[in-house]
Amino acid sequence: MKKKIALVQLAKHREPRLLVTGQTVSQFGDGVALVALTLLVLDTTGNSASKLAWFVAARMTPLVVFLLVGGVIVDRFSRRILLLISDCVRALLTAVLVVLIATHHLAYDELIIFAVLFGTFDAVFMPCITALTPEIVPEDLLPAMNAVRPLSNNLMGNMIGPAVGGVIAAASFSWAIGVDCVTFLVSASALFLMTPTPTPLRTPGSSMLSEIKEGVRFVRHTRWLRTNLVVAGIVNAIMFSPLAVLLPYLLRHTMHDSKVIVGYTFAVMGLSGAIGALVASNMKMPRRRIRVMIAYWTIASFSGIIIGFATNFWEVMIFPVVASPLLLLGNVIWESMMQTEVPRELLGRVSSVDWFMSLGLAPIGVVLAGILATEWGVRTYFIVMSIVASAPGVWIILSRKINEVDQDRVRGSEVAEPPPGTSPRGENPSSQNLGI
Numbered sequence: 001m002k003k004k005i006a007l008v009q010l011a012k013h014r015e016p017r018l019l020v021t022g023q024t025v026s027q028f029g030d031g032v033a034l035v036a037l038t039l040l041v042l043d044t045t046g047n048s049a050s051k052l053a054w055f056v057a058a059r060m061t062p063l064v065v066f067l068l069v070g071g072v073i074v075d076r077f078s079r080r081i082l083l084l085i086s087d088c089v090r091a092l093l094t095a096v097l098v099v100l101i102a103t104h105h106l107a108y109d110e111l112i113i114f115a116v117l118f119g120t121f122d123a124v125f126m127p128c129i130t131a132l133t134p135e136i137v138p139e140d141l142l143p144a145m146n147a148v149r150p151l152s153n154n155l156m157g158n159m160i161g162p163a164v165g166g167v168i169a170a171a172s173f174s175w176a177i178g179v180d181c182v183t184f185l186v187s188a189s190a191l192f193l194m195t196p197t198p199t200p201l202r203t204p205g206s207s208m209l210s211e212i213k214e215g216v217r218f219v220r221h222t223r224w225l226r227t228n229l230v231v232a233g234i235v236n237a238i239m240f241s242p243l244a245v246l247l248p249y250l251l252r253h254t255m256h257d258s259k260v261i262v263g264y265t266f267a268v269m270g271l272s273g274a275i276g277a278l279v280a281s282n283m284k285m286p287r288r289r290i291r292v293m294i295a296y297w298t299i300a301s302f303s304g305i306i307i308g309f310a311t312n313f314w315e316v317m318i319f320p321v322v323a324s325p326l327l328l329l330g331n332v333i334w335e336s337m338m339q340t341e342v343p344r345e346l347l348g349r350v351s352s353v354d355w356f357m358s359l360g361l362a363p364i365g366v367v368l369a370g371i372l373a374t375e376w377g378v379r380t381y382f383i384v385m386s387i388v389a390s391a392p393g394v395w396i397i398l399s400r401k402i403n404e405v406d407q408d409r410v411r412g413s414e415v416a417e418p419p420p421g422t423s424p425r426g427e428n429p430s431s432q433n434l435g436i
Helices: 006-011 014-045 049-074 079-102 108-136 139-171 173-193 208-220 223-240 243-254 259-281 289-309 318-341 344-359 362-376 378-398 402-416 429-433
Strands: none
Touching (some): 006 139, 014 139, 014 259, 049 208, 049 362, 079 108, 108 139, 208 223, 223 344, 289 378, 289 402
């Protein structure tokens, strides 16, 4: 019997449908705001790459600082309620920003304050949505859900939103940020309509510090988690986190392209990422999850070398066309692994450690990238860092110890492999549950 498309199966479930709908609308607003805020900072600072880097770092720093605390909060309270609060507060923050822009009272200092406050609530939102997903989605549909969220993010947050945002921001920054404010309220409404989710189980009387240590301890003693997170943190810091600064700077300052072109650049990233998400939404989890995931990420990292030789907008676009879908395919494997390999009661804290280690060096990396790109030039920076970022992936692919987590899957698949000419009904049922 032919297996049904996973996205069709997922759409039959009410709670995932509501969550994805709300997030899709919100991500459109985020895409509009992404371009609008980038251009607003550049206009406010006279096209300063270093000040744009500080703005991005100001949002990332509280996110990193409060992530571990956010993970504990996520494992103590209803994940749905926490997402609802996060959306409402961020709607309020964007509304205040709209008023400041409209009344001409906005300066660079206020932008930094806004970035810090927004990053603080991101520290709860990110681990929260990862932990909520397995509560409302059947296990066999987790890869589909982990793909459909970035699919909507790439279509709306990285493609349609930025393209529209570039046009709106060229006319009015306050209108562009106002769109983001409204979409947060729409997302909050969708969360309100969802069925209440239970409070996670926890040890009575345990302190916040002891719960943080428990999540950190689990990661420290789990080799595949620990190693991949260290590498991901370094690669994100030197390669992918600085993109929000370096690509707009390259297009506006070096290539002298228009604001609309900056929006189109993010849109191309979203389109290519959406294609990757469509592929990932119905893919089976590979037997060798770590090796396949790292191969995707390593190729994506090395493709940054294209920027080093790009002389126009169309050549710059080759990088996101290659990297975006590969990053997304790897992320779907990673998130699905966490949601199946990590105990449910620890998932919020482990997810917060994941985000903490993945983004921990990002603020430093963004600021350093702004300095180095000014000294070396953006093209030279990408040539050097794409080579540096690719090296750890080769090591992980070759390491047997790091890939031990997949040994049983590989052996089980080999045992379950039917002889030539036999019916596929002889497959191992346990392998089907793992999505092999």
